[in-house]
Amino acid sequence: xxxxxxxxxxxxxxxxxxxxxxxxxxxxxxxxxxxxxxxxxxxxxxxxxxxxxxxxxxxxxxxxxxxxxxxxxxxxxxxxxxxxxxxxxxxxxxxxxxxxxxxxxxxxxxxxxxxxxxxxxxxxxxxxxxxxxxxxxxxxxxxxxxxxxxxxxxxxxxxxxxxxxxxxxxxxxxxxxxxxxxxxxxxxxxxxxxxxxxxxxxxxxxxxxxxxxxxxxxxxxxxxxxxxxxxxxxxxxxxxxxxxxxxxxxxxxxxxxxxxxxxxxxxxxxxxxxxxxxxxxxxxxxxxxxxxxxxxxxxxxxxxxxxxxxxxxxxxxxxxxxxxxxxxxxxxxxxxxxxxxxxxxxxxxxxxxxxxxxxxxxxxxxxxxxxxxxxxxxxxxxxxxxxxxxxxxxxxxxxxxxxxxxxxxxxxxxxxxxxxxxxxxxxxxxxxxxxxxxxxxxxxxxxxxxx
Numbered sequence: 424x425x426x427x428x429x430x431x432x433x434x435x436x437x438x439x440x441x442x443x444x445x446x447x448x449x450x451x452x453x454x455x456x457x458x459x460x461x462x463x464x465x466x467x468x469x470x471x472x473x474x475x476x477x478x479x480x481x482x483x484x485x486x487x488x489x490x491x492x493x494x495x496x497x498x499x500x501x502x503x504x505x506x507x508x509x510x511x512x513x514x515x516x517x518x519x520x521x522x523x524x525x526x527x528x529x530x531x532x533x534x535x536x537x538x539x540x541x542x543x544x545x546x547x548x549x550x551x552x553x554x555x556x557x558x559x560x561x562x563x564x565x566x567x568x569x570x571x572x573x574x575x576x577x578x579x580x581x582x583x584x585x586x587x588x589x590x591x592x593x594x595x596x597x598x599x600x601x602x603x604x605x606x607x608x609x610x611x612x613x614x615x616x617x618x619x620x621x622x623x624x625x626x627x628x629x630x631x632x633x634x635x636x637x638x639x640x641x642x643x644x645x646x647x648x649x650x651x652x653x654x655x656x657x658x659x660x661x662x663x664x665x666x667x668x669x670x671x672x673x674x675x676x677x678x679x680x681x682x683x684x685x686x687x688x689x690x691x692x693x694x695x696x697x698x699x700x701x702x703x704x705x706x707x708x709x710x711x712x713x714x715x716x717x718x719x720x721x722x723x724x725x726x727x728x729x730x731x732x733x734x735x736x737x738x739x740x741x742x743x744x745x746x747x748x749x750x751x752x753x754x755x756x757x758x759x760x761x762x763x764x765x766x767x768x769x770x771x772x773x774x775x776x777x778x779x780x781x782x783x784x785x786x787x788x789x790x791x792x793x794x795x796x797x798x799x800x801x802x803x804x805x806x807x808x809x810x811x812x813x814x815x816x817x818x819x820x821x822x823x824x825x826x827x828x829x830x831x832x833x834x835x836x837x838x839x840x841x842x843x844x845x846x847x848x849x850x851x852x853x854x855x856x857x858x859x860x861x862x863x864x865x866x867x868x869x870x871x872x873x874x
Contacts, residue, residue: 427831427869428462434835437478438466457490457841461831465839470497472850475839484838484855484862486845491639491671491795492696494747494754496850502700505742506735515735524737529706531744532698535679537688538708542717543737544727547670547695548576550705551633553717553725554691555580558631558664560723561713566625568632568663570612572641572811575633575668575693584609585640587815612638612810613646615653626661631690633666636681636790640842641811643795644784651687658690664713670695670705674744675794675846678751684790700743702736754849759792761856762847768860769798769844776867778874779804783814783843797843800824824870832869836862 432439442463445452453459465477473496475485488496495501509515514522529541544550555567555578567580571591575581583604584591594604608625611617612634622629632654637645658665666689672681673694682689690713695705707714707725717725730736747754766782773780783797786809799808800821806813813819825843833840838859 424461424828424831427828427835431831431835432462435463435465435477435479435481439463441466441478460834461827465834472496472498473848473852473855481837483834484858486796486847486859487839487841488846488848489701490696491675491846492699493701493846493848493850494675494697494758495700495743496848498701499743499850501746502739502742505738509735509738515738517734518730520734521732522734522737524734524741525732528698528704528737528740528744531741531748532694532706532708535744535748536673536692536708537680537683538692539711540714541706541708542714542725542727542731544705544707544725544731545703545733545736546576547668547693547705548578548581549728550670550693550695550707551575551581551666551668552578553723554666554693554707555631555633556723556725557691557707557713557716558666560716562630562662562664564628564630564663565606566608566628566630567606568608568610568621568625568629570634570638570641570811571609572612572815573633573635573638573668574640575635576670579603580607580633583607587811587817591811611812612641613644613650614810615650618650618653618657622657622661626657626663629658629661629663631664631666632658633668635668635671636685637672637676637793637795638811639671639795642783642808642814643793643797643842644809644814645787645790645793646685647787648685648789651682651685655687655689664690666691666693668693671795674698674747676790677755678744678747681790697747698740698744699736700739702733702739703730704736704740758794758847758849761851761853762794762796763792764853765796765847765851765856765859768856769796769863772860772863773867776864776871778867778871781806781808784809794847796845796847798825798829798840799843800829824874828870829866832866833862835869836865838862 442452467475468478469476571584582596583594585595610621667682674697691709716723781799
């Protein structure tokens with residue numbers, strides 16, 4: 424790491440200088456820990472499609488892609504041109520009013536997901552927090568069930584059971600009220616038997632089960648059909664609400680929700696990332712009777728915030744959603760083909776250099792050709808790697824190599840990765856995948872002497 428850090432500093436002196444300035448005024452020089460790269464992050468001057476350019480003129484192939492939000496890549500022209508035209512015409516920053524774009528975006532969300540009502544907000548964390556508030560108020564119950572290794576944003580009911588520390592049964596942040604931590608119950612991802620056992624124990628006290636159809640920080644692995652159907656059956660049987668957290672998956676695998684792909688109709692779904700077209704847009708969508716609690720005269724203060732339904736953001740959302748719907752048959756099959764090529768290319772590149780790697784959840788057939796990728800460096804080649812309990816266990820996978828060393832080694836090859844790799848977008852090409860493969864080969868050669 425020390426050798427690579429020195430080499431990187433020579434390649435990006437302007438980013439290094441900006442980092443020194445940033446450290447005087449920003450915590451760690453950033454506003455989100457995931458954006459910090461050891462020894463310092465590249466400072467981006469421009470971005471388009473699959474590539475970004477830092478202030479030193481280095482062109483970098485990006486797979487982080489806006490926290491997995493950019494289905495069309497950075498600054499897609501379909502959105503930027505609509506925003507430029509609106510700004511030129513005097514529309515876009517009149518915060519505090521309502522407009523047609525908000526209605527149009529909500530109509531697409533409802534039509535494509537089966538939701539009856541939508542309320543917009545500005546981040547996935549706010550969406551999941553308010554979905555939990557709605558569920559607790561609607562059921563009159565206190566307990567919330569989530570998956571160990573599941574991440575639902577920096578909000579109270581999500582900050583337990585995220586990081587692996589000899590298991591998941593712990594709070595992940597100080598400052599949380601003890602009652603909140605005590606009222607969050609954990610279950611295992613893709614384990615229907617454990618889910619049944621959990622509902623037998625807590626079922627009459629659970630307000631909701633919140634779960635990602637493709638678990639994000641826990642491995643980018645899809646749920647099995649059997650698991651999500653068990654979740655729907657058990658929540659309905661015990662009077663709890665099923666919340667599908669589709670902040671990452673919504674409009675990434677189809678022009679709509681992934682729940683429909685599984686044949687599962689939740690009570691509430693949270694959306695974010697892709698639906699905003701690069702702008703801060705998130706939403707809670709679902710049953711009208713549940714969402715009515717945050718309406719006029721309701722008892723849940725889900726007001727969305729000053730910038731909820733921001734005019735420019737809603738225009739971007741409407742434009743992006745309409746584009747994804749209109750081009751669904753073109754965009755999503757191509758994403759699948761490119762994702763399959765990427766996984767094959769990366770695996771073969773490392774294998775050719777004598778380093779075995781695996782993608783988390785690569786044996787799951789319920790959502791094939793997943794466009795979300797977490798590359799792992801397992802100690803044993805035969806492990807299933809299909810649950811967060813394995814993927815996040817440092818005794819199973821070499822996390823120092825996968826998270827720290829690989830990330831910096833790839834940045835030296837002008838490839839930006841997070842969480843083991845990142846996401847395929849419609850802006851990536853077969854040539855980009857070939858570039859990635861060569862970068863992986865060179866990174867493997869750099870790393871191998873130190874293993």
